[in-house]
Amino acid sequence: QDYLMLCAVDEAEEMVDGGKKDAIDDLKEGELEAFVSSLGLRKYAQSCLVVEGEEEGGGGSEGKEKPPKKEKSKKETSAPSLEGKKEKKVKEKASGVKDSKKKQAGSDQDQHISAKKERVEENFEFRARQVILIKPGGKWYELEYTDEFSSEPQNQMLLSKYKALAQKLYQHETELYKNKTDYQKGASSAWMKTVVSSGTLADRMAAMTLLIQDSAVHSLQFVENLVNLVKKKGSRHQSLMALDTFKELLISDLLPENRKLRSFSQRPFNNIEKISSGNRDSRDRRLILWYFEHHLKLQVAEFVQALEALSHDSLTATKSRALAVSHELLCNKPEQEKVLLVQLVNKLGDPQNKIATKASYLLETLLNKHPNMKVVVCSEVERLLYRSNINVKTQYYAICFLNQIVLSHEESALANKLITLYFCFFWNCIKKKDVESKMLSALLCGVNRAYPYAETGDEKVKEQMDTLFKVLHLVNFGTGVQALMLLFQVMDSQQTVSDRYYAALYK
Incomplete structure (x- = not known):
């Protein structure tokens, strides 16, 4: 029946790789052969091998009719020699099978490695789509996949390949989005893009803001435009207007609430195929979003540098x-x-x-x-x-x-740190004999405010007690009052307000 079916096949059309020529558009030359070899069927081929001698021996005894009685004696005499030949044949074939198994195992490994390489190369192959992957609308950082990150160091070779693929995917995505909005009926985006390039300064800023708010992921070029306007020298009015516009966009639309932006290398590329479950669309969405966030982070860093220049x-x-x-x-x-x-x-x-x-x-x-x-x-x-x-x-x-700074009793470590800092500068002032400066008053004011919250303030002040009493007679009235307040705080906490203190106070 199989033979008859094959005879009936119309052989007028040319066959290529198991199919009619030009019937399958996306099948490349040798692709089917590579796919079959990647299935690893050769591993199981050995278990299906049949030794011909056994088949002949087994099938012949059942299938043939019994010989006539006359020929019986002849058969009996020739049987041992036939059996010996068959056994020899079987042994030779068994040894041949072992050798062929070793050769096939080696060739299987080579084919498996080459198939694996082909699959890996296919993973990084860019395939253009007809529809956009990231739907516009909403905040970009609330989309799925944006929170995925890895603190472990990533494979650099893998990272560079994914980055190259992400760049192509992102460029294609933005082109698709642009074409979609350009040909949309009743859309005002074409008019807005005209305003961005040739409108007044206020209109340009407003149009760029609207385009970024519509879909931030597809509008990275307008983010770059605003940053360049802030950096541009020559027109302060333009820079300051772009500064305010971009600041509002960062706070309202571009920056996440409770985390910093992540760079491309902080993503889990070592197991991206696993987390996307082999789904190419899911993986490509991740790559587009991660690529966008990486470049947004670079633009924000440039904006902060421009702020430094303006300051x-x-x-x-x-x-x-x-x-x-x-x-x-x-x-x-x-x-x-x-x-x-x-x-x-x-x-x-x-x-x-x-x-x-x-x-x-x-x-x-x-x-x-x-x-x-x-x-x-x-x-x-x-x-x-x-x-x-x-x-x-x-x-x-x-x-x-x-x-x-307003301190609390839970911040004793900070109060101790501040008191140490104040006394360090206080001692420098005394060394320089700069006792009539405003600095001394500010330092003593700081010690007074930090002292009630510090745990080791007593020792620090005791070390400077004599110096403070001496300084009292040299400084102006305001600084003298600050010094007396400090001395009183220390002495009163230990209930040791001395006559020396009262003499200095009344004087």
């Missing part, structure tokens, strides 16, 4: 605006917080008193909003105080900021 502008208004933007980002989002904090603290040393005072005020409001940042902010201010090229005025502004 050194010659105009006070520009510096003040840059400072306010740094403070607002620091208060609302965790991205680039270390760099922004350093910018704010460094402004305590600004040559213009107005800017230094504003920096101090902004740091104070930051601590009111985020009290857990006290230790981090104090450490950064301490680093500024001990810098080698720092001037006395900057140190004074920094000490004035520190002595305004």
